Amino acid sequence: MVRTLMIIPRLTVQTVFLALGQIWANKVRSMLTTLGIIIGVASIIAVVAALTGLRASVLSEFEKFGARKVFIDGRVPRELRNRINFRDVQLTLAELDAVEEHCPSIEKLTPMMMMAKSAEAGDTKLDGVQTTGIWPTWHDIEGRAVLIGRPFNEIDERERRDVCLVNEKLIEDLGLDRDPTTQTIRLSDRVFTIVGVVETVTFNIFGSGESNAEIFIPLATAMRLNPNGWINFAWAQMRRPDQAQDAIAEISTVMRKVRGLEGATPNTFEVRVIQQFIDGFNRVAGAVTAGAGGVVGISLLVGGIGIMNIMLVSVSERTREIGLRKAVGARPSVVLLQFLVEAVTLCLVGGAVGIALGQLMVLGIRNIPGADLGRAVAPAWVIVLSVGFSAATGIVFGMFPALKAARLDPIEALRHE
Amino acid sequence: MTIEIHQLEKIYRVGEERVHALRGVDLVIQRNEFVAIMGASGSGKSTLMNVLGCLDSPTRGRYVLNGRATHKMGAAALARVRNEEIGFVFQSFELLPRASALKNVMLPLIYSRFNWLEARKRAKRALERVGLADRIGHRPNQLSGGQRQRVAIARALVNTPSILLADEPTGNLDTATTREIIELFRQLHAEGQTIVMVTHEEEVADAALRIVRLRDGMVTSDHPTRRDPTHAAFLQNAARMAAEAAGEALPAGAE
Ligand SMILES: Nc1ncnc2c1ncn2[C@@H]1O[C@H](COP(=O)(O)OP(=O)(O)O)[C@@H](O)[C@H]1O
Ligand SMILES: [Mg+2]
Numbered sequence: 001m002v003r004t005l006m007i008i009p010r011l012t013v014q015t016v017f018l019a020l021g022q023i024w025a026n027k028v029r030s031m032l033t034t035l036g037i038i039i040g041v042a043s044i045i046a047v048v049a050a051l052t053g054l055r056a057s058v059l060s061e062f063e064k065f066g067a068r069k070v071f072i073d074g075r076v077p078r079e080l081r082n083r084i085n086f087r088d089v090q091l092t093l094a095e096l097d098a099v100e101e102h103c104p105s106i107e108k109l110t111p112m113m114m115m116a117k118s119a120e121a122g123d124t125k126l127d128g129v130q131t132t133g134i135w136p137t138w139h140d141i142e143g144r145a146v147l148i149g150r151p152f153n154e155i156d157e158r159e160r161r162d163v164c165l166v167n168e169k170l171i172e173d174l175g176l177d178r179d180p181t182t183q184t185i186r187l188s189d190r191v192f193t194i195v196g197v198v199e200t201v202t203f204n205i206f207g208s209g210e211s212n213a214e215i216f217i218p219l220a221t222a223m224r225l226n227p228n229g230w231i232n233f234a235w236a237q238m239r240r241p242d243q244a245q246d247a248i249a250e251i252s253t254v255m256r257k258v259r260g261l262e263g264a265t266p267n268t269f270e271v272r273v274i275q276q277f278i279d280g281f282n283r284v285a286g287a288v289t290a291g292a293g294g295v296v297g298i299s300l301l302v303g304g305i306g307i308m309n310i311m312l313v314s315v316s317e318r319t320r321e322i323g324l325r326k327a328v329g330a331r332p333s334v335v336l337l338q339f340l341v342e343a344v345t346l347c348l349v350g351g352a353v354g355i356a357l358g359q360l361m362v363l364g365i366r367n368i369p370g371a372d373l374g375r376a377v378a379p380a381w382v383i384v385l386s387v388g389f390s391a392a393t394g395i396v397f398g399m400f401p402a403l404k405a406a407r408l409d410p411i412e413a414l415r416h417e
Numbered sequence: 418m419t420i421e422i423h424q425l426e427k428i429y430r431v432g433e434e435r436v437h438a439l440r441g442v443d444l445v446i447q448r449n450e451f452v453a454i455m456g457a458s459g460s461g462k463s464t465l466m467n468v469l470g471c472l473d474s475p476t477r478g479r480y481v482l483n484g485r486a487t488h489k490m491g492a493a494a495l496a497r498v499r500n501e502e503i504g505f506v507f508q509s510f511e512l513l514p515r516a517s518a519l520k521n522v523m524l525p526l527i528y529s530r531f532n533w534l535e536a537r538k539r540a541k542r543a544l545e546r547v548g549l550a551d552r553i554g555h556r557p558n559q560l561s562g563g564q565r566q567r568v569a570i571a572r573a574l575v576n577t578p579s580i581l582l583a584d585e586p587t588g589n590l591d592t593a594t595t596r597e598i599i600e601l602f603r604q605l606h607a608e609g610q611t612i613v614m615v616t617h618e619e620e621v622a623d624a625a626l627r628i629v630r631l632r633d634g635m636v637t638s639d640h641p642t643r644r645d646p647t648h649a650a651f652l653q654n655a656a657r658m659a660a661e662a663a664g665e666a667l668p669a670g671a672e
Binding site for chain 2: 010011014053320324325326327328329330331333334364410411414
């Protein structure tokens with residue numbers, strides 16, 4: 001036993017070199033044999049790297065939204081779907097006032113009333129421009145810079161002034177001056193004075209990667225412009241990012257009270273924080289990883305059967321050699337080890353090729369136009385896992401051929417033709 | 418005492434049939450003996466050698482090698498005995514075709530306690546002993562038959578075995594090469610090596626100091642070479658033939 005342990009390291013090194021030599025001598029055969037492992041490893045690396053890149057993009061998008069933001073909207077619960085209409089559950093100004101007043105964790109909020117309007121300036125007309133009614137608090141909550149001019153203020157809201165903020169994209173599309181303040185545009189045949197320009201933001205993940213022309217008007221103005229419209233949702237801002245649980249509880253309590261929902265009646269609204277979106281994404285990413293893991297499992301199984309087959313061929317081709325090795329003193333355990341090491345080496349070479357191929361695929365993924373996966377990278381754990389699984393495949397599927405070799409009778413093996 | 422076997426039997430099962438290859442062999446071989454085992458084909462010579470070499474285990478009987486009862490050992494222990502106590506030379510050399518002479522000779526040392534450098538040194542020394550110091554990098558297909566058998570002998574000697582077993586070592590060699598190999602065995606024996614060699618050629622057996630003859634799995638005669646009747650007859654015959662040849666070679670009319 002001690003003897004076996006003593007010669008294992010030396011024998012392993014020798015066997016690894018021997019195996020590498022054989023793999024090199026039979027390049028094509030080895031490649032085909034380990035194809036399952038190569039494909040399995042390459043695909044898990046590519047999938048995990050893509051997900052890592054996607055996660056990085058998504059998280060930074062979420063960060064753009066802001067960690068303190070709370071999303072509130074009206075929603076028809078499943079149970080009441082036949083009895084009430086989505087119009088019945090839309091947020092009202094009274095409800096939002098109550099939330100603002102009675103929720104200590106909420107610092108400020110803004111309703112968001114979204115419409116598609118035709119915008120005209122001079123002879124140019126744009127249809128379906130996204131026009132959003134907001135409170136002045138929107139500036140603090142969204143944090144979008146006002147590049148030129150001024151933000152909205154309380155007076156704009158109180159007096160329902162016909163003023164608007166536009167983004168750079170709209171300036172471009174409507175052919176306005178570089179500094180359009182004091183210029184006017186017509187929205188639904190009303191004339192609005194541009195008071196400021198807000199920066200354009202692009203949402204790569206949820207949008208097309210392109211930015212849209214946007215117009216913002218005071219909420220009160222929007223309600224007058226669109227008397228039958230409704231508040232689509234509201235953004236609230238917590239005082240601190242760690243108050244998510246409190247904020248959700250407080251808003252829910254206030255909303256239920258205002259809406260007179262009692263006992264087991266389900267919420268007719270929804271309160272969400274960014275963390276929930278992140279959790280949701282992580283769940284999806286986890287499911288995709290698990291799915292990819294399944295595919296990889298199957299290809300490793302196929303690869304393993306290939307390995308077993310080639311090792312059985314190797315054992316039968318080298319029966320005389322095995323007989324000789326036994327005749328000069330190789331114990332069964334040593335022969336077993338030798339063939340296991342050979343199988344593992346083969347698998348590890350396949351795994352290494354798979355990792356290299358996977359990294360190439362990652363380079364490709366990074367450069368897929370419009371996919372925003374520039375941060376795709378195979379994390380260390382997936383590489384370690386790939387190496388581990390390759391080695392495990394070698395051990396599991398190399399065991400039977402290795403046992404066969406170890407059990408050969410030296411005399412019979414030497415007589416083998 | 419080196420080899421002691423008692424009532425050794427070996428029965429092969431081939432389907433329903435049982436082949437009695439050895440039927441109770443008793444044999445004692447002392448240190449530094451040089452024994453030739455002879456007999457007709459199928460008499461059990463190889464079977465006996467395989468048991469002596471711990472490659473095969475007897476069906477019945479006892480085999481004590483250097484005081485250790487090998488017939489009671491398991492596969493791993495037998496492998497160790499093969500590695501440390503026994504050098505085996507095969508009729509068909511059994512070299513690894515893709516390995517150099519040196520690598521071939523180093524093979525047994527892979528499975529023993531030597532590190533690579535020591536193993537290399539020993540293997541070189543063994544190749545020097547068999548006169549192949551200048552061929553260590555050659556592969557088997559770059560060597561003649563005699564040189565291949567020398568490599569195989571070097572491999573058998575490399576771990577300083579207490580006995581060297583050779584099963585028809587000259588069976589695949591021509592007459593000249595056979596003489597060289599026999600000369601090598603004689604020299605090894607002179608240096609103190611215990612040798613047991615199977616042959617069916619009296620000329621080869623002549624190098625040995627003792628001849629054991631087998632027939633149908635039993636020992637039929639066991640004599641020092643000089644006193645073996647069959648061998649004596651062979652020598653007389655050979656001398657007569659040599660004389661006749663010499664006579665014929667004399668010029669006519671010299672009588
Ligand atoms: N593996 C085996 N299976 C069955 N019979 C065998 C086997 N090996 C040898 N024999 C038989 O045992 C007898 C002795 O064989 P062997 O020892 O090879 O003789 P020798 O070497 O003297 O020619 C022969 O009858 C042979 O056919
Ligand atoms: Mg034979």
